[in-house]
Amino acid sequence: GAGVSQSPSNKVTEKGKDVELRCDPISGHTALYWYRQSLGQGLEFLIYFQGNSAPDKSGLPSDRFSAERTGGSVSTLTIQRTQQEDSAVYLCASSWGGSDTQYFGPGTRLTVL
Amino acid sequence: GENVEQHPSTLSVQEGDSAVIKCTYSDSASNYFPWYKQELGKRPQLIIDIRSNVGEKKDQRIAVTLNKTAKHFSLHITETQPEDSAVYFCAAPRERTSGSARQLTFGSGTQLTVLP
Numbered sequence: 067g068a069g070v071s072q073s074p075s076n077k078v079t080e081k082g083k084d085v086e087l088r089c090d091p092i093s094g095h096t097a098l099y100w101y102r103q104s105l106g107q108g109l110e111f112l113i114y115f116q117g118n119s120a121p122d123k124s125g126l127p128s129d130r131f132s133a134e135r136t137g138g139s140v141s142t143l144t145i146q147r148t149q150q151e152d153s154a155v156y157l158c159a160s161s162w163g164g165s166d167t168q169y170f171g172p173g174t175r176l177t178v179l
Numbered sequence: 180g181e182n183v184e185q186h187p188s189t190l191s192v193q194e195g196d197s198a199v200i201k202c203t204y205s206d207s208a209s210n211y212f213p214w215y216k217q218e219l220g221k222r223p224q225l226i227i228d229i230r231s232n233v234g235e236k237k238d239q240r241i242a243v244t245l246n247k248t249a250k251h252f253s254l255h256i257t258e259t260q261p262e263d264s265a266v267y268f269c270a271a272p273r274e275r276t277s278g279s280a281r282q283l284t285f286g287s288g289t290q291l292t293v294l295p
Contacts, residue, residue, distance in 0.1 A: 070222075099282070108185075108268060109223070109285040122282065157222070166211050168283065170222040 068092070070171035072158050078177045079148055087143040087174045091160030098141050099159040099168060100133060109157065115141060116163060148178045183271050185286025192259050193294050200289045202269035203251040212252045213283070214243060215268045223268060227254070259293045266290050 071090040079085050091098050100112040111125045115135040126132070130148075135141040145152055155175050159168040182205040192198050202212075213228035229236045229243045229252065236243050242255040256263055270283040 101285075106288075108287040109270075111273065111282060111284065114282055166213065166228065167225055168213075170215075170224070172222050 070158055070160050070169050072156075072171040072174050074174060075172065076175045076177075078179065080179050081150060082147050084144065084146045085148055085176065087145075087156050087176070089141045089143070089158030089160075089171060091139065091141070091158070092169055093139075094162070095160035095169075096138065096163035097161045097165075098135060099161075100141070100143050101157040101159065102127075102154045103157055103173070104154045112143070112156075145176075148176075150178050152176060153178045183269060183284045183286045185269050185289060187289060188287065189290045189292070191292045191294060194259060194261060196259055198254075198256045198259055198263070198291055198293075200254045200267055200269070200291070201251060202253070202271075202286050203249075204271040205250065206271070207247075207250065209250075209271045211272055212243070212245060213270050214254050215270065215285075216265045217268065217288075218265045226267075256291075259291075261293050261295050264291055264293045 070092055073088045077085055097116055099114040101109040102112055103109050113120055113123055113125055113133050117138050118135050130146045133143045155173040157173045158171040161168045185202045190198055210231040214226050215223040216226045217223040227238050227241050227243050229245050234245055240257045245252040266288045268288050269286040273282040273284045
């Protein structure tokens with residue numbers, strides 16, 4: 067079946083603009099995760115959803131970051147007033163609610179000029 | 180747990196030799212330890228995982244060992260091949276997680292290069 071998909075694959079924006087990144091999880095996966103991967107770095111946890119709710123938002127780096135999930139499926143990560151330090155690859159993953167295995171999407175490469 | 184340290188950051192081996200990557204964690208309650216492989220420009224993919232009720236798990240040329248007392252776990256790749264070249268990440272459950280889904284803290288990654 068189809069894996070996790072993300073769009074856009076690449077996004078170039080100007081400093082101060084808002085961006086929206088989209089994640090389509092594997093059908094039926096109730097848990098959805100957002101990570102950020104800076105160049106040559108590991109995966110930084112941002113937020114996760116169980117269904118449509120996000121029990122833990124402590125990983126979001128600032129109040130410019132927000133995320134939502136509707137219908138227990140698609141999720142959108144929004145970054146307002148982007149800064150150059152927001153440049154990174156944003157990865158989404160999903161899993162069955164009670165499963166440990168996370169399946170990753172291809173990521174969105176965000177470049178803030 | 181929340182603090183996962185991974186070493187080395189880079190590793191070069193000759194084809195056919197073995198490679199070992201180590202990770203330490205801080206939360207003694209952690210009970211699940213996956214390893215992910217990320218090839219250049221591609222998404223991370225789970226290659227093997229281990230739970231705290233066993234000390235070792237093997238899958239062909241890949242094995243993972245866990246030492247709960249010392250709070251460290253290692254990835255072992257034997258008979259390395261050029262296609263093993265990638266970045267490898269270890270992970271452990273985040274501390275203070277809420278909800279039923281498994282949240283992970285990842286190590287900083289190891290760039291493995293297998294020289295032909």
